[in-house]
Amino acid sequence: MASAPSASRWALWLPLAFFAGFTALVLFAMLRPADRAVKSAMIGRPLPQFSLLAATPAQPGLARADLATGKPHLLNIFASWCVPCAVEAPQLHALKDRGIEVVGVAIRDKPEDLARFFARNGNPFSRVGRDDVSAIQFALGSSGVPESFVIDGRGVIRYQHIGDIRADQVEMIAQKMAEAAQ
Secondary structure, three states, X not given: OOHHHHHHHHHHHHHHHHHHHHHHHHHHHHHXXXXXXXXXXXXXXXXXXXXXXXXXXXXXXXXXXXXXXXXXXXXXXXXXXXXXXXXXXXXXHHHHHOOOOEEEEXXXXXXXXXXXXXXXXXXXXXXXXXXXXXXHHHHOOOOOOOEEEEEOOOOEEEEEEXXXXXXXXXXXXXXXXXXXXX
């Protein structure tokens, strides 16, 4: 009979122990958040074969062969409807001003929307391909827009930059481009 009150006493404390464990787990997760960025499995691999129609009448489209010319390129995945894409536009212009060839893939966009986007933000791209169904975006392992890839002169992906390029990251991207040229 003495064992019954002892067991019921443990049963009273059991929910509190579960709550304390759950609270500790939540606090641990909050203090050490997971990296939710989806990194491309394509780093170090050649670009997939693709050929995109021109996104605007003023510029040529984009194909894999355009990125295997012996010199590195910065491939930027963007869209006119993407606010961070407009925020990164000055940084893409700064990279272009350094002699870096920037090419673009417009995701699910219309030529008239792109024209308005370029009128507001300028156009740093030498070529812009049109990816209406995000096929190339997904083939590259891109998780969203904007996203940029450093492509070496042989068409191999050397670096992936997830999110918009910030002003304090221009030098790092330029360095990655210089490394891809070697």
